[in-house]
Amino acid sequence: MSYMLRTVILEQTWERQLQDIIRLCKTANIEEVLLKELSSHIIPVPFLIDKHYKMAKIYSQMAKAFHEENIVFSINIIMLAGHSDGEVEAKYVLPYQKFVGEDLRELHATYCLLDEAWQAYAAEVCALYAGTRPDKLFIDDDFRSLNHGVQYGCFCPIHVSRTAERCGIALTAETLMHAVSGASTEHMAIKQAWMQINFEGQLEAANRIRLAVERVSPATRLGLMNSGEPAHSFQGRDMDVLLREFSGSRRPLSRPAGCSYSDSIHGELFEIHQVTALSKSVVGEDVQIVSEVENYPHTRFSKSIRITRLQLELHALAGAEDFTLNLYDYLGTPYEQEPDFLHLLIDERERLEMIQAARKGKKLVGFGHPWKKDTALKQLSRRGWLDDIMPNRDPDNYLPQFGIPVQFQLGKANLIFGDAVQCYDDDEVIELLSRGILLDGLAFTNLYNRGFGRYLGCEPAGSGVVDGFTVEQFGFNPFTGPFAGNLQTTNWAESKKQGKLPLQLRIDPGAEAISMLLDDDRNELSPGVVLFENELGGRVAVFTVPISSFQFLHRCRAYMVAKVAQWLMREPLPVWIEDCPNIGPIYYEGANGEGLLGIISGNLDVMEVKLHTDLQLFDLFTGEEIQELRMDPLSVRFFRTQKEVGRAER
Numbered sequence: 021m022s023y024m025l026r027t028v029i030l031e032q033t034w035e036r037q038l039q040d041i042i043r044l045c046k047t048a049n050i051e052e053v054l055l056k057e058l059s060s061h062i063i064p065v066p067f068l069i070d071k072h073y074k075m076a077k078i079y080s081q082m083a084k085a086f087h088e089e090n091i092v093f094s095i096n097i098i099m100l101a102g103h104s105d106g107e108v109e110a111k112y113v114l115p116y117q118k119f120v121g122e123d124l125r126e127l128h129a130t131y132c133l134l135d136e137a138w139q140a141y142a143a144e145v146c147a148l149y150a151g152t153r154p155d156k157l158f159i160d161d162d163f164r165s166l167n168h169g170v171q172y173g174c175f176c177p178i179h180v181s182r183t184a185e186r187c188g189i190a191l192t193a194e195t196l197m198h199a200v201s202g203a204s205t206e207h208m209a210i211k212q213a214w215m216q217i218n219f220e221g222q223l224e225a226a227n228r229i230r231l232a233v234e235r236v237s238p239a240t241r242l243g244l245m246n247s248g249e250p251a252h253s254f255q256g257r258d259m260d261v262l263l264r265e266f267s268g269s270r271r272p273l274s275r276p277a278g279c280s281y282s283d284s285i286h287g288e289l290f291e292i293h294q295v296t297a298l299s300k301s302v303v304g305e306d307v308q309i310v311s312e313v314e315n316y317p318h319t320r321f322s323k324s325i326r327i328t329r330l331q332l333e334l335h336a337l338a339g340a341e342d343f344t345l346n347l348y349d350y351l352g353t354p355y356e357q358e359p360d361f362l363h364l365l366i367d368e369r370e371r372l373e374m375i376q377a378a379r380k381g382k383k384l385v386g387f388g389h390p391w392k393k394d395t396a397l398k399q400l401s402r403r404g405w406l407d408d409i410m411p412n413r414d415p416d417n418y419l420p421q422f423g424i425p426v427q428f429q430l431g432k433a434n435l436i437f438g439d440a441v442q443c444y445d446d447d448e449v450i451e452l453l454s455r456g457i458l459l460d461g462l463a464f465t466n467l468y469n470r471g472f473g474r475y476l477g478c479e480p481a482g483s484g485v486v487d488g489f490t491v492e493q494f495g496f497n498p499f500t501g502p503f504a505g506n507l508q509t510t511n512w513a514e515s516k517k518q519g520k521l522p523l524q525l526r527i528d529p530g531a532e533a534i535s536m537l538l539d540d541d542r543n544e545l546s547p548g549v550v551l552f553e554n555e556l557g558g559r560v561a562v563f564t565v566p567i568s569s570f571q572f573l574h575r576c577r578a579y580m581v582a583k584v585a586q587w588l589m590r591e592p593l594p595v596w597i598e599d600c601p602n603i604g605p606i607y608y609e610g611a612n613g614e615g616l617l618g619i620i621s622g623n624l625d626v627m628e629v630k631l632h633t634d635l636q637l638f639d640l641f642t643g644e645e646i647q648e649l650r651m652d653p654l655s656v657r658f659f660r661t662q663k664e665v666g667r668a669e670r
């Protein structure tokens with residue numbers, strides 16, 4: 021593994037910084053530097069080309085010193101399109117097409133990746149830096165078509181005219197945005213064309229950048245910092261293809277989103293692993309994954325050593341080969357003012373290497389929550405909101421928060437919510453239905469409308485929704501255990517606003533309702549959660565109630581979902597942590613049955629962990645076999661596991 025120090029170089033202080041960097045690298049055993057030109061905390065928009073010429077000259081001198089010190093010299097270009105824009109003076113505005121977000125106004129100095137003139141600028145900047153012969157040249161995650169201060173896009177004249185041409189119709193920015201957030205067949209076709217055009221434009225930009233770099237420095241590897249699978253899906257991206265367009269004949273290089281830019285608690289701690297792991301799962305095994313450890317805006321007021329340490333370890337668990345470190349500020353402050361990071365890096369290396377070694381050759385195993393890259397395309401807004409199109413991966417956190425391990429490949433049983441089910445063709449749906457499947461109301465409705473009703477165990481009744489005061493009551497059955505009789509809110513008013521009212525269903529004689537929706541006088545209205553075993557031999561669970569943190573993150577629900585998950589799988593989970601809020605397993609298993617188990621606590625209390633597993637657990641670092649487990653607040657522990665036949669629960 022390598023530590024890769026991402027550090028901002030200022031033209032006035034680079035010589036002092038160079039000595040500072042070398043000293044830090046030697047002391048903390050940092051193998052590689054990724055220099056970032058100038059400071060986005062001084063100039064928040066892409067720099068004029070003459071600044072890049074100056075910085076490339078400085079880098080050439082710094083590179084010599086790094087080579088002499090055996091420190092790998094690489095570059096992270098901080099901005100090409102721009103991150104979050106700024107109302108800068110006209111002389112700082114480059115003559116390229118500005119990005120247009122959902123307010124349909126051009127940004128001031130943030131640019132559209134599809135503009136060929138901008139692509140030429142980006143290629144020129146990259147070629148300039150390639151001239152300093154870096155080992156790697158990382159394009160930052162401002163190479164994106166969304167989240168530039170405005171959330172969504174791009175609806176600029178280039179995007180509008182190319183989409184119109186592709187569809188053979190007339191479009192304006194307004195009608196394009198309306199179509200992208202619409203739900204009709206025609207809208208879907210326009211949305212698809214818009215996403216395709218966007219991705220084609222990104223590939224073209226990547227191609228031009230690569231050719232420019234290859235001409236100057238064929239040995240330099242081009243990598244991309246990126247922003248999470250839902251955002252990639254929204255941009256029509258195929259990440260594996262895009263990374264290979266950048267890398268050409270060399271090994272693809274990706275820095276997925278690392279989350280936790282400030283301190284994390286509760287589900288956010290799981291997100292640190294899940295987001296990186298999901299991004300790793302969608303690209304080839306040969307792609308080099310380097311993690312993002314970033315303490316934005318680089319102040320100890322918002323990010324602690326403790327969470328930075330957890331982040332490093334969770335990224336190692338997710339399969340990061342190396343760690344990019346964006347720990348220090350963007351203003352050249354001497355590193356000696358933050359000695360704790362230095363100590364952290366020294367202390368952590370051995371642990372990270374042990375996690376990486378134990379992780380090698382293993383796959384994530386648990387309840388399936390598969391991902392399809394065209395989710396944003398298939399996801400419709402019933403109220404015309406762009407927000408609704410951004411894929412929601414909350415269950416990636418909810419399930420482990422409930423004590424349930426998750427995998428992103430198809431599992432024995434799988435959770436598929438909402439319009440994500442529309443990413444599966446009919447044959448794939450039958451395959452899903454013949455395993456175990458956990459559906460929400462919208463996914464149920466989609467499948468019912470596609471003619472799969474006979475496999476679902478229920479059908480719409482009445483108006484199709486329960487509109488009015490409702491509460492869900494857990495029934496008395498093995499799925500509710502100690503929580504039988506509990507009431508759970510359906511959050512009626514808010515759910516209605518979001519167009520997510522509970523469904524009104526009639527269940528088949530062979531189906532079972534394990535919870536019921538009641539009115540305010542406790543009269544039964546409709547089933548809440550329905551279980552059914554279908555003629556394909558598969559098992560189905562339909563959660564008709566809205567699913568959000570407000571209604572879902574409760575102990576009784578955690579218990580119910582874990583019990584339902586194991587019923588759907590027809591076998592116990594490899595690991596289940598019962599009734600410990602925000603404490604959950606991430607489990608990797610190899611072909612020989614040996615495993616690596618990470619247990620995360622996003623809880624702020626010390627908790628005794630009620631672990632159900634057939635696995636034998638050994639502390640990864642001490643080798644000690646574990647019988648009882650206590651978790652400290654905001655912590656992660658790692659265990660080597662092996663299968664032991666006939667082992668009892670503990």
Ligand SMILES: [Zn+2]
Nearest residue numbers: 132174176179
């Ligand atoms: Zn555009």
